[in-house]
Amino acid sequence: MGKKIRIAIVGCGGMGGGHAIAIQSGTGNAIWNGNNLDVPGFDSPMTTDISKLLELAGIQDIDPAREEWARERGMYVYKDLDEVLADETVDAVLVATPNDSHKPIAIAAMKAGKHVLCEKPVMMSSADLLDVMAVSKETGKVFYPRQNREWDEDFMTIRRIYEEKLVGEVFNIKCRIMGSRGIPGDWRGIKEKGGGMMLDWGVHIIDRIVAMVPEKIVDVFCHCTYITNKECDDGIQVYLKFESGLTVNLEVGTCHFVNEPLWCIYGDTGSAMINSWAMDGKMVLLKSWDDKDTTPILAGAGLTKTMAPRMVGTSTEELPLPIPEFDWNTLYKNFVDVCNGEAAQIVTQEHALRVLRLMEACFESDKTGEVVHFEK
Numbered sequence: 157m158g159k160k161i162r163i164a165i166v167g168c169g170g171m172g173g174g175h176a177i178a179i180q181s182g183t184g185n186a187i188w189n190g191n192n193l194d195v196p197g198f199d200s201p202m203t204t205d206i207s208k209l210l211e212l213a214g215i216q217d218i219d220p221a222r223e224e225w226a227r228e229r230g231m232y233v234y235k236d237l238d239e240v241l242a243d244e245t246v247d248a249v250l251v252a253t254p255n256d257s258h259k260p261i262a263i264a265a266m267k268a269g270k271h272v273l274c275e276k277p278v279m280m281s282s283a284d285l286l287d288v289m290a291v292s293k294e295t296g297k298v299f300y301p302r303q304n305r306e307w308d309e310d311f312m313t314i315r316r317i318y319e320e321k322l323v324g325e326v327f328n329i330k331c332r333i334m335g336s337r338g339i340p341g342d343w344r345g346i347k348e349k350g351g352g353m354m355l356d357w358g359v360h361i362i363d364r365i366v367a368m369v370p371e372k373i374v375d376v377f378c379h380c381t382y383i384t385n386k387e388c389d390d391g392i393q394v395y396l397k398f399e400s401g402l403t404v405n406l407e408v409g410t411c412h413f414v415n416e417p418l419w420c421i422y423g424d425t426g427s428a429m430i431n432s433w434a435m436d437g438k439m440v441l442l443k444s445w446d447d448k449d450t451t452p453i454l455a456g457a458g459l460t461k462t463m464a465p466r467m468v469g470t471s472t473e474e475l476p477l478p479i480p481e482f483d484w485n486t487l488y489k490n491f492v493d494v495c496n497g498e499a500a501q502i503v504t505q506e507h508a509l510r511v512l513r514l515m516e517a518c519f520e521s522d523k524t525g526e527v528v529h530f531e532k
C-alpha cells in the first residue's frame with residue numbers, strides 16, 4: 157500500500173460535505189448505502205476503509221455557514237484557496253464547487269503541485285477539459301474525474317447482465333431517472349453556473365453507458381425539456397445507436413409523478429428490469445422459444461396472440477437480480493493508487509472527454525432537431 161494521501165476539499169456544500177464525512181469516518185461511498193462503521197463488513201473487500209488511504213487536511217468554502225458546519229465537526233477550515241495551495245502537507249485537492257468553477261480551481265491546484273479529484277461534470281465543455289488535460293500532462297499531476305456512479309449497485313447489476321450476456325445478445329437498454337421536484341432552487345437552475353439536468357444527472361447515465369458498451373456510437377438524438385424552468389433543461393430524452401445496432405434510451409425527468417422502471421435491458425434470450433434504487437426487479441430468461449404460440453388474450457377492444465404474456469415456469473423462468481459484489485470505495489481507492497503511481501486510472505480523462513463530447517452532441521441534436529452522426 158502506498159502513502160496516505162492528504163486531501164483538502166474545496167467547496168463543502170452537499171457533495172463536498174458528504175466527502176468530508178466520508179473521508180473523516182473512512183466509510184467513503186458506503187455512507188450513501190446506509191452503511192457505516194457499525195456495520196459488519198466495513199473494511200472488507202466490499203467496503204474499503206478509506207481513512208487508511210486518505211486523510212482530510214481540511215475544507216475551504218466561501219460560505220461562512222459551511223465553514224461553521226465543518227468547524228463543528230472538528231475539521232480544519234482554510235481561509236481561502238491560496239492557503240490550501242500553499243499548504244505543503246496537502247497532496248491532493250477534491251473539487252466540489254458548482255460546475256463553472258471546476259476549471260480554474262483544478263488548474264491552480266495542479267500548478268501548485270497538487271493532484272486533483274474533480275466532481276462531475278468535470279468541466280463545462282470538452283474544450284475546457286482539453287485545457288485541463290494539458291495542465292495535468294505538463295505538471296505530471298493526476299486529474300481524476302469523479303464519475304462515482306459507475307459503482308452504483310443498480311448499474312453494477314446491469315453491467316454484469318450485459319457483460320456476462322445473461323440475457324443473451326443485448327439489443328436495447330433503457331435507463332430512466334425520474335423525479336417530480338423540478339431543478340433544485342440553487343445554481344443548478346442557472347445556465348452559466350453549469351445548471352440543468354444534462355450536466356447534473358445526464359452526465360452520470362451517459363458516463364455509465366459509455367463505460368459499459370465498448371463500441372462506437374453512431375447516432376445521437378436528444379430532446380431537452382424546459383417544463384419547470386425556462387433557463388436550464390429540467391429533463392433530457394436521449395436516444396443512442398451503437399455500431400452493432402444496440403440502441404439505448406436514456407431519460408432524466410423532474411416533472412414525473414409516476415415513475416417508469418429505473419432500468420430495462422433486453423436481449424435475445426431474456427430481459428431484466430430494475431424498478432428502483434431499492435433494487436426491486438427481476439430477470440426473466442427464455443426456456444423454450446418454440447413455445448411461442450398461445451391462445452389470444454383480450455387487448456383493449458381486440459384480441460392478440462403476438463403480445464400474450466408467456467407462461468412462467470414452462471416457457472420462461474424468473475430469477476432474482478444478479479447483484480454482484482464490489483467495493484463501494486473503488487473510485488477513492490483507485491484515485492489514491494494512481495496518486496501513488498501504483499495503478500492506472502479506471503475513469504480516464506479520455507473517457508470523461510468522450511462523455512462531454514457526447515453531451516455536446518446531445519445539445520446540438522436538441523437545438524437542430526436532427527440526429528447527430530457522432531462517431532461514424
Ligand SMILES: NC(=O)c1ccc[n+]([C@@H]2O[C@H](COP(=O)([O-])OP(=O)(O)OC[C@H]3O[C@@H](n4cnc5c(N)ncnc54)[C@H](O)[C@@H]3O)[C@@H](O)[C@H]2O)c1
Nearest residue numbers: 167168169170171172217218219222252253255275276277
Ligand atoms: N458525484 C455525484 O454523485 C454528485 C452529487 C452531487 C453533486 N455533485 C457535484 O458536486 C459539485 C457540488 O455540488 P453540490 O450539490 O455540493 O452543490 P452545493 O451548492 O451544495 O455546494 C457547493 C459549495 O461550494 C461552495 N463554493 C462555491 N464557489 C466556491 C468557490 N469558488 N470556492 C470555494 N467554495 C465555493 C458553496 O458555498 C457551496 O457550499 C457539483 O459539481 C455537482 O455536480 C456530484
